[in-house]
Amino acid sequence: MSCVMPCAVGVDRYMLKTYLLTGKTDPRYLDMYKESAEGIMNHVIKRTAGWTHTTELSGRKANNVMEHLCCFFGGLFALGYSGLKDELHQPRKHLKTAEELTETCFQSYNTTATGIGPEAMVRLALICALPGTHPFPSRCGQIGF
Secondary structure, three states: OOEEOHHHHOHHHHHHHHHHHOOOOOHHHHHHHHHHHHHHHHHHEEEEOOEEEEOOEEOOEEOOEEEHHHHHHHHHHHHHHHHHOOOOOOHHHHHHHHHHHHHHHHHHHHOOOOOOOOOEEEOOHHHHOOOOOOOOHHHHOOOOO
């Protein structure tokens, strides 16, 4: 059974950048970005206990691991929103996902003693690893997906 780790591949980032850097002249890149972004938002992005995170897929089963590289999705969806507002079916969905995912990633750094985030997060448990440092301590007991 294969495992889909969308964050490590990075192809999705190049579709949007290529479309924008070429002056939006080749609609194939727009179509590929839109299809990829919808797939990621519908199957890879998850919302659990108030947190937005990614998960790897093994077949049809999520393994609940969020790689550090997935934090780039926040920037990708923000760029998609700012560069493609008129071309996206649901531009606000891109912005909302960007904001929420970026907050999760920020907290994965902000809540460590060193300020260095983990390479991967499992069930986002690391966000609550340091008692008293989490900005939303009431969420700590609820995290798990």
